[in-house]
Amino acid sequence: MVAAKSQKPPTWALLWHMMLYQPRLCAIDSIIWVFGMGLPIVPGLLIREFFDTLTGNAPLRFSPWTIIILLLAIGFIRIAMIVLGRFTNTQLRFAVSSLLRRNLLDSLFSQPGAQPLFALDNTNKTVSRGEVISFFRDDVEQIEETIAWIGSLPGYGLIVLGSVVVLLSINVQITLFVFLPLIGIAAVVQYAETRLKQYRQASYQATQHVTGLISDLFTAIGTIKVTGAQHDVLNHFRTMNEHRRQTMLRDRVLTAMLESVFQNIGSLGTGGILLLASQSMSAGSALTVGDFALFVYYLSFITSFLDYFGRFMLLCKQSQVSFDRLATLLRDAPIQTLVAHHRLYLSVLGRQPTLPPIKQPKRNQNSHLHELTAFNLTYRYPGTDRGIHGINLKLVRGSLTVITGRIGSGKTTLLRVLLGLLPMEAGAIYWNGSKIDPSPHFFIPPRSAYTPQVPQLLSTTLGENLRLGLTVEEDQLKQAIALAAFEQDLATMPEALDTQIGANGMRLSGGQVQRVAATRMFVRQPELLVFDDLSSALDVETEKILWKRLFAATAWTPTCLVVSHRPTLLQRAERIIVLEDGRVQAEGKWDDLQDFSFLNT
Numbered sequence: 001m002v003a004a005k006s007q008k009p010p011t012w013a014l015l016w017h018m019m020l021y022q023p024r025l026c027a028i029d030s031i032i033w034v035f036g037m038g039l040p041i042v043p044g045l046l047i048r049e050f051f052d053t054l055t056g057n058a059p060l061r062f063s064p065w066t067i068i069i070l071l072l073a074i075g076f077i078r079i080a081m082i083v084l085g086r087f088t089n090t091q092l093r094f095a096v097s098s099l100l101r102r103n104l105l106d107s108l109f110s111q112p113g114a115q116p117l118f119a120l121d122n123t124n125k126t127v128s129r130g131e132v133i134s135f136f137r138d139d140v141e142q143i144e145e146t147i148a149w150i151g152s153l154p155g156y157g158l159i160v161l162g163s164v165v166v167l168l169s170i171n172v173q174i175t176l177f178v179f180l181p182l183i184g185i186a187a188v189v190q191y192a193e194t195r196l197k198q199y200r201q202a203s204y205q206a207t208q209h210v211t212g213l214i215s216d217l218f219t220a221i222g223t224i225k226v227t228g229a230q231h232d233v234l235n236h237f238r239t240m241n242e243h244r245r246q247t248m249l250r251d252r253v254l255t256a257m258l259e260s261v262f263q264n265i266g267s268l269g270t271g272g273i274l275l276l277a278s279q280s281m282s283a284g285s286a287l288t289v290g291d292f293a294l295f296v297y298y299l300s301f302i303t304s305f306l307d308y309f310g311r312f313m314l315l316c317k318q319s320q321v322s323f324d325r326l327a328t329l330l331r332d333a334p335i336q337t338l339v340a341h342h343r344l345y346l347s348v349l350g351r352q353p354t355l356p357p358i359k360q361p362k363r364n365q366n367s368h369l370h371e372l373t374a375f376n377l378t379y380r381y382p383g384t385d386r387g388i389h390g391i392n393l394k395l396v397r398g399s400l401t402v403i404t405g406r407i408g409s410g411k412t413t414l415l416r417v418l419l420g421l422l423p424m425e426a427g428a429i430y431w432n433g434s435k436i437d438p439s440p441h442f443f444i445p446p447r448s449a450y451t452p453q454v455p456q457l458l459s460t461t462l463g464e465n466l467r468l469g470l471t472v473e474e475d476q477l478k479q480a481i482a483l484a485a486f487e488q489d490l491a492t493m494p495e496a497l498d499t500q501i502g503a504n505g506m507r508l509s510g511g512q513v514q515r516v517a518a519t520r521m522f523v524r525q526p527e528l529l530v531f532d533d534l535s536s537a538l539d540v541e542t543e544k545i546l547w548k549r550l551f552a553a554t555a556w557t558p559t560c561l562v563v564s565h566r567p568t569l570l571q572r573a574e575r576i577i578v579l580e581d582g583r584v585q586a587e588g589k590w591d592d593l594q595d596f597s598f599l600n601t
Contacts, residue, residue, distance in 0.1 A: 130215020262310030405579035455517030457505035463497030480523035
């Protein structure tokens with residue numbers, strides 16, 4: 001990790017910064033909790049008045065019925081405050097958890113798209129998409145829970161402060177004895193801190209691995225059934241679940257033991273205080289029966305606060321583990337980006353948000369491509385010498401350049417480095433003679449569009465997959481469908497563009513998925529089209545139709561950079577680049593490269 005991560009602010013500062021994300025909601029929530037938690041102070045005074053009235057020592061002389069009515073009124077008000085507090089607390093929870101997930105997702109989107117995420121041990125072990133889900137779920141929920149508890153701190157503080165003020169006015173010695181258990185609670189949490197963090201991190205990691213395996217099983221279910229590996233896979237799944245059960249059991253048992261210690265410390269303190277009070281009364285002090293009843297009444301709240309304080313310290317330690325885990329997904333970004341304030345379009349306190357319009361790709365003089373050149377492009381995968389080395393590339397407007405080579409020669413890597421999906425170690429890229437910083441934010445429509453070897457589709461309708469929020473004319477959409485040779489397939493679908501295509505396009509064939517991805521590119525009419533083996537799942541005739549229509553298109557003049565082995569496309573190319581072990585082995589036109597036997601296979 002970089003130095004910026006070693007200078008991470010303390011957990012309490014991160015939590016407080018998140019609390020300030022919704023200051024009005026936070027303030028309302030705290031005020032409600034102050035009244036809801038602070039109101040029980042008054043019944044204690046009424047109870048003392050009641051007992052002193054019975055013994056004839058009450059200065060105010062309230063009737064018993066007056067006291068009962070006041071107690072009922074305070075009870076109803078407190079119930080109303082608690083109900084309202086649940087509403088505002090839920091709003092606060094949802095706001096802060098949404099902010100965390102938004103910032104984490106934004107950080108992942110800002111990273112080079114083709115680089116893998118890294119696991120918590122800072123090794124090169126990658127984290128799957130299924131494992132990442134556990135970060136968004138478990139760690140965010142842990143931090144959300146801690147922040148929800150912070151909202152009730154002012155209420156607890158008020159009731160304890162009010163109780164202490166009243167009890168100090170009665171007996172200083174007994175009151176000071178009340179807070180001795182706090183020292184014990186702090187000592188216990190400090191002693192158990194290391195093991196507490198270890199158990200929590202181990203349980204989260206075990207859950208993360210199980211979640212990742214479930215995701216992988218759903219993805220590879222066809223392969224598992226074909227190879228007859230169901231039994232072995234299920235046994236592995238049971239083993240991982242058993243490991244998760246054991247780690248979570250250790251974590252829960254330790255947490256339960258500490259919570260039990262906190263409760264018992266408070267109970268022991270209560271017993272000691274009652275002994276002191278009874279001895280004081282038997283020694284003939286001024287402590288009345290009403291004062292004793294007040295002590296007993298307030299002790300329950302103070303004991304509850306001691307338990308609350310211990311549990312809150314546990315939550316803070318566990319939230320520190322969650323912040324450390326989430327920081328591993330941020331890579332070089334500081335942890336502050338995780339709690340940075342950004343606008344979320346949520347309904348807060350009943351107010352519906354106004355959603356911003358989806359940004360449409362806008363064309364200008366800078367977006368037009370006349371020439372794209374790259375020099376000395378170099379990238380090596382971490383811990384290996386695999387990658388690309390010193391590759392030069394030149395694309396001119398309207399041209400077709402094909403990259404070819406054997407499996408593992410670096411074709412896909414070259415495309416990803418050029419598009420900023422992998423960070424180049426050396427080299428420079430120029431768009432129309434101007435040097436650019438390659439990033440996924442630059443090579444987007446209307447400048448460029450990219451289709452990988454395995455296109456990704458959303459689990460929604462066909463039309464929504466093509467538009468992705470883009471406002472497009474119906475004629476333009478039909479033209480893009482025709483360019484991708486998809487109009488006949490569309491005609492066989494009863495619901496046409498409203499057809500649900502299933503998870504990642506599972507209801508479509510491989511060739512249909514690729515042509516849907518191609519249509520999604522064509523409808524945006526980008527200057528540069530980058531295909532990574534687009535026609536691998538297409539039959540020869542469909543491929544010929546697609547390329548013939550694209551090159552004959554009059555709507556715009558695209559420049560094409562394609563990875564392919566198909567002779568029909570290689571023969572069309574103005575330039576062919578042959579890669580071998582990440583380096584350019586040869587380049588030229590089809591007639592110049594007949595010595596490479598694999599080009600004819």
